[in-house]
Amino acid sequence: MTKNISIPALARVEGEGALYIRTKDNEIEHIELNIYEPPRFFEGFLQGRYFQEVPDITARICGICPVAYQMSSAKALENAYDVEISQEVYDLRRLLYCAEFIESHVLHMYMLQAPDLLGVDSVIEIAAIAPDVVKKALRSKKLGNDLLKTIGGRSVHPVSTKVGGFYRWPDKDKIKGLIEDFKWGLEFAKETARWAVGLDFPDFEMEYEYVAVSHPDHYAIYDGDVLSSTGKRVPVEDYETLYLESHVPQSTALHSHTTEGNSYFVGPLARYNLNFNQLRPAAKGIANEIGFKPPQHNPYKGLLARAIETIEVYDVALELMEAYDPQGPPHAKFDLKDGEGYGVSEAPRGLLYHRYKVGKDGLIKEAKITPPTAQNYAQMEADLARLAPEVLFDRSHEEASLALEHLLRSYDPCISCSTHFLKLKHERV
Amino acid sequence: MSKPRVAVHKFSSCDGCQLGILNLEDELLDLVGAIEIAYFLEATSKIQPGPYDVALVEGSVSTPHEKKRIQEIREESGVLIAIGACATSGGIQSLRNFVDHTKLAETVYDHPEYLDYLEKATPVSDHVKVDLEIYGCPVNKYQILEAVISLLQQRTPNLPTHSVCLDCKRNGTVCVMVTQGIPCVGPVTRTGCGAICPANGRGCYGCFGPAPQAELDAMIPLLQAAEEYPNQTEHLLRNFAGYAPAFRDAVDAMLEESPKK
Numbered sequence: 001m002t003k004n005i006s007i008p009a010l011a012r013v014e015g016e017g018a019l020y021i022r023t024k025d026n027e028i029e030h031i032e033l034n035i036y037e038p039p040r041f042f043e044g045f046l047q048g049r050y051f052q053e054v055p056d057i058t059a060r061i062c063g064i065c066p067v068a069y070q071m072s073s074a075k076a077l078e079n080a081y082d083v084e085i086s087q088e089v090y091d092l093r094r095l096l097y098c099a100e101f102i103e104s105h106v107l108h109m110y111m112l113q114a115p116d117l118l119g120v121d122s123v124i125e126i127a128a129i130a131p132d133v134v135k136k137a138l139r140s141k142k143l144g145n146d147l148l149k150t151i152g153g154r155s156v157h158p159v160s161t162k163v164g165g166f167y168r169w170p171d172k173d174k175i176k177g178l179i180e181d182f183k184w185g186l187e188f189a190k191e192t193a194r195w196a197v198g199l200d201f202p203d204f205e206m207e208y209e210y211v212a213v214s215h216p217d218h219y220a221i222y223d224g225d226v227l228s229s230t231g232k233r234v235p236v237e238d239y240e241t242l243y244l245e246s247h248v249p250q251s252t253a254l255h256s257h258t259t260e261g262n263s264y265f266v267g268p269l270a271r272y273n274l275n276f277n278q279l280r281p282a283a284k285g286i287a288n289e290i291g292f293k294p295p296q297h298n299p300y301k302g303l304l305a306r307a308i309e310t311i312e313v314y315d316v317a318l319e320l321m322e323a324y325d326p327q328g329p330p331h332a333k334f335d336l337k338d339g340e341g342y343g344v345s346e347a348p349r350g351l352l353y354h355r356y357k358v359g360k361d362g363l364i365k366e367a368k369i370t371p372p373t374a375q376n377y378a379q380m381e382a383d384l385a386r387l388a389p390e391v392l393f394d395r396s397h398e399e400a401s402l403a404l405e406h407l408l409r410s411y412d413p414c415i416s417c418s419t420h421f422l423k424l425k426h427e428r429v
Numbered sequence: 430m431s432k433p434r435v436a437v438h439k440f441s442s443c444d445g446c447q448l449g450i451l452n453l454e455d456e457l458l459d460l461v462g463a464i465e466i467a468y469f470l471e472a473t474s475k476i477q478p479g480p481y482d483v484a485l486v487e488g489s490v491s492t493p494h495e496k497k498r499i500q501e502i503r504e505e506s507g508v509l510i511a512i513g514a515c516a517t518s519g520g521i522q523s524l525r526n527f528v529d530h531t532k533l534a535e536t537v538y539d540h541p542e543y544l545d546y547l548e549k550a551t552p553v554s555d556h557v558k559v560d561l562e563i564y565g566c567p568v569n570k571y572q573i574l575e576a577v578i579s580l581l582q583q584r585t586p587n588l589p590t591h592s593v594c595l596d597c598k599r600n601g602t603v604c605v606m607v608t609q610g611i612p613c614v615g616p617v618t619r620t621g622c623g624a625i626c627p628a629n630g631r632g633c634y635g636c637f638g639p640a641p642q643a644e645l646d647a648m649i650p651l652l653q654a655a656e657e658y659p660n661q662t663e664h665l666l667r668n669f670a671g672y673a674p675a676f677r678d679a680v681d682a683m684l685e686e687s688p689k690k
Contacts, residue, residue: 040441044525044532060521061443122474142452153625153628156446167629
């Protein structure tokens with residue numbers, strides 16, 4: 001007999017998506033992760049815009065991780081125009097990125113994924129059981145937003161980043177004024193990791209190829225090479241020699257895959273497995289204490305990687321805030337020329353790649369953006385195909401839906417990375 | 430009185446405006462005590478059927494499916510509030526309304542024939558009656574809170590309509606246009622952001638859309654005189670709220686008078 005399962009609307013992800021599975025005689029016939037995020041054509045209308053508009057425009061791809069889009073695009077354009085940013089700009093960008101990680105990770109851990117692990121519908125219900133925990137989580141999330149606002153004017157689509165640096169240095173006293181709260185945030189991040197390790201994670205492991213940015217000196221978020229768990233390490237300009245996107249007619253969205261045609265995995269677990277040794281003592285100490293050591297192959301435990309990363313970014317942020325005392329100009333001066341540039345950084349939900357062709361008139365000739373969720377797409381489908389037979393036949397429709405949704409949510413899919421997520425016409429064959 | 434049932438719906442958008450609700454960290458627990466969140470996919474998997482007392486709608490209408498869905502939402506909603514630049518003016522994706530959309534699709538996708546979208550991305554009010562609009566890219570989250578509280582208190586929401594320019598004066602921010610010659614659309618842009626761009630040493634880029642009393646005819650020559658690169662005035666106004674009628678018409682008139690350089 002043929003059985004269809006359909007989850008028409010996927011909750012607690014950013015953006016919207018749906019999942020369709022067709023089975024016959026208890027075998028999966030067809031599985032389709034369907035993103036009905038409309039096409040928004042960013043790469044199209046970036047053409048002809050002035051380069052300095054790009055960080056503001058690409059931020060609008062995702063309201064949850066606008067800084068990631070600003071950083072990858074600014075870096076790519078600096079690469080194209082041979083711009084050297086100062087150490088002070090570099091440090092402030094890392095600090096800004098820490099703020100986004102705090103906001104996004106705490107949101108995902110407590111508001112998007114924890115409800116699944118606790119068997120409730122939302123953080124509102126967690127608040128009914130454990131109001132103090134939720135209040136602390138909200139305070140921590142707010143600290144991320146407070147720092148975003150201090151550096152960028154506002155937390156969603158901040159306005160201070162430009163190609164070459166920042167429009168203006170943020171106020172020193174305001175940065176320093178957050179330090180005491182961030183010390184509390186660091187302790188709460190440790191508390192979160194100790195709590196999270198006790199959550200009941202489903203047993204599920206897959207063989208993955210992990211891909212993340214990697215830096216020789218620190219746990220990479222803002223910059224580095226592109227590293228794969230296969231051992232391949234390439235500079236950003238060679239990214240497209242290893243990872244491709246294709247628009248498969250029978251599929252519902254652009255899929256990224258390796259040049260060998262394999263799916264791969266980006267995000268916190270990839271970063272954690274590839275760059276664990278570069279975590280600072282605070283984060284590594286707690287990782288050892290709770291016994292969460294790499295390699296880890298359970299995608300649900302991306303939550304624990306997020307928890308450890310939250311300690312790391314609070315720790316890094318505190319150091320950068322203590323040292324913050326900018327003396328030089330907030331942005332570099334440079335000349336325009338024809339060129340092409342590449343930029344990569346780690347959005348909270350995974351590697352984000354940008355490439356631009358630019359002219360000496362300052363206008364964008366070509367733009368290419370590969371968001372993290374496009375890269376995880378094929379892997380998410382593969383994971384769902386693996387989990388589906390385990391849950392589809394001996395559980396109720398509702399329970400099966402929930403189990404599959406939970407797996408997907410653990411990836412923190414930012415489906416509004418709508419540069420590449422779209423609903424295609426449904427083809428019936 | 431029972432708690433009003435509130436639904437949050439997403440159309441074509443970045444999620445940043447509905448995130449504003451989750452970013453009300455200090456008010457969130459009190460807020461969910463005063464209202465019932467009946468439908469809010471970003472926050473809860475509990476989906477309660479309509480009708481809803483209040484619908485908050487984020488995003489523009491840009492696909493045939495969305496065109497149908499906004500009608501359904503209107504029918505099952507008491508008060509419908511459009512939140513953000515996408516819902517109130519079409520948003521960034523409405524830039525496609527000014528160009529050949531087929532070329533745009535071909536630029537981005539190998540198989541544009543598989544796409545299913547409307548030629549234009551349009552505001553919610555082009556499709557159904559909207560009871561209240563909250564502007565901004567992103568919205569000011571406190572304006573969403575004010576709208577909900579005003580409904581609870583059965584009064585008119587207090588949403589200011591002056592321009593960003595006035596906020597700079599109130600904040601004591603020195604004018605970037607007068608003192609540094611930086612093009613700034615603050616004088617014609619609606620308040621709500623806190624005038625953060627001039628405070629950061631740059632010109633306003635109009636993400637809250639036109640202020641009701643915007644004098645674009647007077648403003649455009651000033652902007653053109655200050656341009657840092659060719660056609661900057663068009664870029665500034667044809668942006669996150671570029672499809673809002675006042676900005677749209679002003680740029681159309683400007684291009685008719687002095688075609689692109």
